[in-house]
Amino acid sequence: MMASPLHLKRLFDPKSIAVIGASNRTGNIGGIIFERLIPSLRKLYPIHPRETNVMGHRVFPAVEALPDGIDVAIVATGAEAAVSTAEACAAKRIPYLIIVAGGFGETGPEGARLEERLKRVAEHSRTRILGPNSLGVFLPAEHLDTIFVEHGDKALGRGGGVAFITQSGSVGVEALGLASNAGYGMRAFVGLGNKCDLDELDFLDYFGQDPDTTCLAFYLENIEHGRRFLDRARQITPHKPVIVLKAGRTPSGAQAVSSHTGRLAGMDAVVSGAFRQYGVQRVMDDEELCDASKCLSMLPPAPGPRVAVLTPAGGFGVMCADYVEVDQRGIPLTMARLQPETVRRIREATFPFAACENPVDLTASADDAMFGHSLDALLQDAGVDIIICTAFFAPPAISDGLIREIADRVRTSSKPVITFTQYGPFTDLYLRRFHDAGVVGFASISRAVRAARFLVERARILAALEG
């Protein structure tokens, strides 16, 4: 059964938030979280036994003193105190708790006992718990941010549709860093922590139905209810991509492997097969997770495997063709054969001597407009499914106007256009400029080609679901 869309709504759109353990002391975690929440313009309640005023807000001495109707309480105390606080919040009927503290199951038997108590709070009340050991949630567009560690999202201008749900805080924070550097837009970040109550299944359901989410990305070390997770994912994948990095590969069927099948399952061939069966796109590391999120949240599925490469720099075109022809991920790509009409149009717009076989090398004499016209011709070629552009700013007649030339065409295109750019120390800056203009860019040829494979894989998933 699919959860109701109202489930978790108050967690992600709270009117009022209590921060338990917020003080004015420098470096106080509750204080940092409280400060982060001020721009959210939600009603905020700091709770601390000894403070009277935190950042201009009246302090409440204890959970019991809070008014009724609080939506979310963020518990930023130590582990021991967090358990009794959670009990008090449940008695107060606060529907959602984010428990930041570590020191639970991850530390040993003593912590595991505390975590058991937290679990019981969730079981015996209507209060739902995110964590413990959770960074909480971050919704950039809402300025709702409970992440107490520094995360470099500030450079990111443009919002996006990726719901990023992570069992590891540090992987999550670094993903935000990558997002910020090279640009991919987040709808929401959720730190699952130890998953004593809410887990990936809850967020799969929520963001699967959230209209502002275009793509779901998970970093998971264990999947609580494997089969149920996949069943629900299959209901979502017809509408949006679901990407999973499943870290910590455990031997499958570890119980006395006396069969060939058991040995062939090896580390986790079952996981790969099951993901494929249910339309979940598997990635193996953090860079792949971010790259897949970026292209799948912004670009349409590839109508086929035929790639055209447009470049003002011959070397990158040749390398790109090499990467295209190598079979990876079990998703073959091919270099498109351009139609004569396409070749004619490109020659007309550029130079009679331009190399118009694929890869199309406009040479360093190219200018912005030539690039734009050539891109038009490739987009209209019925034998081309995907276009990879090398945006190389070194040639004298290429200017920053190239970004607009590409962006204007990407916006209206039903074929995916992926950009590769390198510009010495300015590479990240230009990737962000492309991102802000709505163009998917990568800093290496291999990543641009890999992105094309994610888009072909996505199209295959959609076709398999129909068939």
Next chain:
Amino acid sequence: MNTIVQKWRSGLAEPDRPDEYEVKCLLADIGLRVPPGIRLAPGECQVPPGFPGPFVAKVCSPDVVHKTDLQGVYLNLGAAELAAALQELNSAFPGAGNLVEQMVPFDGPEMIVGSLVDPGFGPAIMVGAGGILTEIHQDVAFRLVPIGDAEACRMLAELKIYPVFRGYRGLRLDPASLAELLVIVSRLVDTLGSIFDQLDLNPIVWGPDGWTILDAKLVPGALHKDG
């Protein structure tokens, strides 16, 4: 499927510890092809008249798991060789029964179909390049059970050896009927649940009568292991 499996389980000589002959009877019951075979009681050396060779003779007991490694399999035997082979088997594995089957001629590579119960995702089915080198090739595809026809075809298409189904070097192994076999095995695995945690059908070969399962092994689940 449920009824067939229940009836089969209740007829086993040792509860939930089937030998190869019994596993093959189950496979035949659900519509899969296995070589014509006869189980001989411990010590017995005669096959009934009217059962033509050439023969395969192998030890048949739930207690002998790695029978090839223990010299428990003899291939391509004439009538006289069969009697000698059975004598060898009887002295090497006293108290164990034997299985005598007719040799099945076949074309092209051997395939494997198997299943296991994944701790996180439950029962899964596998198909791949089979035979004794299967673990070196590692050319396999897994899915959770049960699967339909389209999914079974996608599993085959994922294999590196897929060209053998498409005319590679004149080979014309039929993918559609292998996909059908996969679908049937996936239903069986689904029905068995966690009573058994591993199944090996290896090798499965393509011959004049279609796909035939030459060897079959069903490993009891953890439930039955300690007892």
